[in-house]
Amino acid sequence: MTTLQTITLPVQGMDCTTCAQHIERDLSLLPGVQHAQVLLSAEKATVQFDSTQLDRATLVRRIEQSGYRVPSASDAAPAAADLGTLSSSIIVVFGLIFLAVIGLVILGEQFGWLDALTTVVPWPIGLALVLVGGFPIFRSVIRSALKGTVISHTLMSVGVVAALVIGEWPTAVLVVLFMRTGEYAERFTTERARRAVKDLTAMAPKTARVERNGHAMTIPLDAVLVGDVVIVRPGDAIPVDGTVVSGRATVNQAAITGESMPVEVGPDQTVFAATLAAAGSLRVQATAVGADSTFGKVIALVEEAEAHRADVQRIGDTFSAYYLPVVAGIAILTFLLRHDPLATAAVLLVACSCSFALATPIAMLASIGAAAKQGMLIKGGKYIEALAQADVLLVDKTGTLTVGRPTVTAIVPLDTTPAAEVLAMAAAAERDSEHPLAAAIRQAAQRRRLPVQAPESFTAVPGHGIRAQIGADTIMVGNQRMVGDGAAHPEGDRLEAAGNTVVAVARNGAVIGLIALADTVRPEITDALAAIRAQGIGTIEMLTGDNARVAAALASQVGISYRANLLPEDKIAVVRDYQSKGHRVVMIGDGVNDAPALAQAHVGIAMGVVGTDVALEAAHIALMRDDWMLVPAVLAVAKRTMQVVKGNIAFTAMYNLVGLTLAALGVLPPVFAAAAQSLPDLGIMANSARLLRLRGIPKRRATTIPVAERAADSCTDGCCTLAEPATAIIPLQDRRL
Structure with a gap:
């Protein structure tokens, strides 16, 4: 008996892919964990583990020990748009406040206000301000250090300690301020990228109105069962995938297809969860609910897309892993060569490894979410x-x-078998096939009200066609490879040359007729x-x-x-x-x-x-x-995304190179270094946010492609009349090939 169990836990507090990687590693080290995957965009961890060795509480405890939070089911869900939907004016205000703080720092340095503080305010008070303000960051650094891990805030924390040791506690306080500002900027940047995915999730209805015991009642969506009849009123979002039992409505399917033009639906037609009944009402029998619905699968695939990282992202992740030790080495060299503790502290403070970790995934998340809203998954x-x-x-x-919706255009009997019987035999053989070609043959028989028997057996032969047993007869429908040379016939050649696809129908090894079909480009x-x-x-x-x-x-x-x-x-x-x-x-x-x-x-x-x-x-x-x-x-989305990614990486690399150089030379004081390290995240956000709005998707312009010739009706008994002449008739071949 298997003891493997898979659980999905919500995780809050992740700012970049490095956070997700730390949690994955910590979970994987637990005995009994078979696989752990943490998704930054979806803010969740999926863990496969041995239930005899672990339980949910242990997994939650490990995540919280890593410095992150697992909200309980009773906690209010975080607002999807708290940060992601901040208006441009709020962003401008945030920027002005940030610049004002930097301005005050510059004035403080210029006029010696910061130095004066050290004589007026006792050092213990300064220390208390640093500890209180930086507690969340210092806690994460200490937890990581105990596990032998260096994170992006480790070097900055060392810089804070260095400032305290040399008595520059005002500098340490400002460094903490900028660390918290940078942390907020990282969260803001990540939330902006999550926005498109969360907007998609928000489209799903949370409740459904169902018929139970002759009464209509509103229940949570997770309480709806397959087979329930759901009532959809005008203006409602359809909560389930299902088949319309009664009623008619105009349905906007933009949540699924990205197409804003509504479609008309009625009895026996299929509707999908998260689509909107703009006009009319429906009674829908549920066939799939929640995560099993088409919309649920789209959301899951978009969330899990983060796991399929681009090669350029893996390079960025590797660079981030080696970047911090390199910065530490530069700081040591700076101290050994210049004997300047302030310059050494500035090197530690200016380093911004998170910007490298954010450069690729932020752009990818933004593009994937925005593309999904337009029907590109x-x-x-x-x-x-x-x-x-x-x-x-x-x-x-x-x-x-x-188009893939062929129609029968001609039937050619090759012996004494009537055309109607040729079509009926083919429809019977294709009765259980889901192929568009089979559907066209069945529809042709249905329109002519021909009797269609159920086959005793049915076999699809890849690359050839269909073989079925109908009573005492073995019926084959397919190409020449299937039925033999008997399928070769001048009339079949003429129909193919005219733009039709021709399949042969054989009974007990003898070809009894040809069926021509056509499709539209x-x-x-x-x-x-x-x-x-x-x-x-x-x-x-x-x-x-x-x-x-x-x-x-x-x-x-x-x-x-x-x-x-x-x-x-x-x-x-x-x-x-x-x-x-x-x-x-x-x-x-x-x-x-x-x-x-x-x-x-x-x-x-x-x-x-x-x-x-x-x-x-x-x-x-x-x-x-x-x-x-x-x-x-989607090609344009890919090319534009990669341009943004390359721009992010180039900007981050140049920014850090200049910052480290100026800090090592003593040109950039520790306070300015701390302020400077939070700016790359905002630059990456501004550049990547352009991807949240896709540029205009090309509109299709209707065209017609004429056919050289229209096949004549070869039906000799009048039962199979060709459709009216039309443009864009293209041959259809069996897709079993």
């Missing part, structure tokens, strides 16, 4: 970094370049591909299991290269081939059938994944709505 900084470097884009065809694809090329993607290639003639027709119409007749393993091989040549590869697919290729690529992007659990898990980036303009948009 990025699962980690490593994928932002890889996407910004990408130079090859590989694209699935069906459901990606095309996405109208925004031309503009999207142009925008992608403008962002530096030099190679765009379509990978498809379709035959070369059909693939060539589509590729020429959208202006990209192609590879045809590919099996799933062939697509993976193409990705690996590009990677072996040093390219950074992005793969775009539907997130289900293309999962292996998506996983193999440096960045896998799945389109239109709302309500699709497999797609959410398979891709590194999930686009919550079927809009190709989101692809250049």
